[in-house]
Amino acid sequence: MKKFAVFGNPIAQSLSPTIHQMFANSSQEQISYQKREAPVNGFAEAVAAFFADPQAVGCNVTVPFKEQAYAMAVHRNPAATMAGAANTLMYNDDGELCAFNTDGIGLVADLHAAGINLAGAKVLILGAGGAARGVVHPLLDAGVGQLDILNRTVSKAAAIANKADNDKVRAVDTPQLLNHYDVVINSTSASLSGEVPPVPDRLLAGCELAYDMVYSKDGGATVFMQHAATLGATQQRDGLGMLVEQAAAAFAIWTGKQPDTEGVIDFLRGS
Template sequence: MKKFAVFGNPIAQSLSPTIHQMFAKSCAEDISYEKIEAPLDGFEATIDNFFAASQTVGCNVTVPFKERACAMAKHKDDAVVMARAANTLMRNDEGELCAFNTDGIGLVADLTNNGLDLQGTKVLLLGAGGAARGVVHPLLNAGIESLHILNRTIEKAQAIAEDANNPKVTAVNHKQLLADYDVVINSTSASLSGTLPTVPDAVLANCHLAYDMVYSKDNGATVFMAHAEQLGAAKQLDGLGMLVEQAAAAFYIWTGKQPSTASVIEYLRNR
């Protein structure tokens, strides 16, 4: 039996075990997948102990340990280097820890699944934390025309633009915002506390899609989604599909099998 887990603190709310067990069943994989609350002062030791077991294949990592997971790894994919954070770990044949960040892959997959062709689109990204960093390269790889980053502290947005090293990525202030973004993505955690990111109403009113990376536990609209709908945004989506798709990317890294995601998303929506 292949052994997996997700590490976080807190971790009780995680849907990862449900998602990966459904993936495993559909792909005929025999796995165990548990939730492990690592102590804040003992994350690295907990990871080392987990990988010491011969059956262990890999794990997921969530807040507040993604940056520390990145620091532990000897090998890092481009998304990890850009995000400075990892959500997926595994050991290679030499026993070296390898880190991946599948969040951006998950976002692009979810957008595509919902009928959005990203080729040539103008995207506004709200926030400049690790969640924002993790989606920059996958969005660029999907063929977007431009990526503007709006953050309360513009220096953080500028740092992402500089690290992206691509003329399509620009840090903007309120005066530089366009009137007609195709997609506005909220990468902040504002909705989790019932607040809104700072963005002019007109920007949300005119966008085709308002996307919130977080999702509501009761499967209702997030604060950001409800606000965008009220203003007149054509479509609103939460991050549940992104959650499942980033998990699918991790499952593929570990097993080489690409699980079907539609039934898992539907199950979680109706749970």
């Protein structure tokens, strides 16, 4: 049986075992997928112990270990390199540890599921943390026309833009904002504390999609989504689809099979 795991601290809240078991059922794969809480100072040892099992195929990584996972790897995909962090690990046939960041792949897939055409789209990202870093490369691959990053500390946004080394990516302050963005993405965790990151109302009012990377545990709209809806954003969407889609990308890396995601998302929303 193929064995998988997700490492984090804490990890009890993770939906990954449910998601991947549903993927396996729909893909005719026999798997075991477990939550593993690694010691804060013992992540590398915990991962090594997991992969010592000959049935171990790959693992996911969540906070606070994504940067360590990236540093441990011999090979990294471009999104992981851009982010300096990885959420997916596996060994290749040469016995070398490979790191991937699938967050941006998950975001792009969920934006497409919302009916957004990213080719030439003007996108604004709110926040300049790890969540923002992880999605820049896949958004560029999807063909966005402009990718602006707005953050309270402009230097943090500038660091992401400089690393991207692409004319389409800018760190901006409020006066530099465009008059219109097709998609406004909240990559901050502000909604979890009932707050909305600072962004001019006109941008949310005129956007096609206001997207919050976090999601409400009870399935309701996040504070950011509610705010955008009040202002008149055409669509509002949370990050549950992104969570499932990034997991699907990891599952495909490990197994070579692209699982169905729509049914999993519906199940997690309780519909």
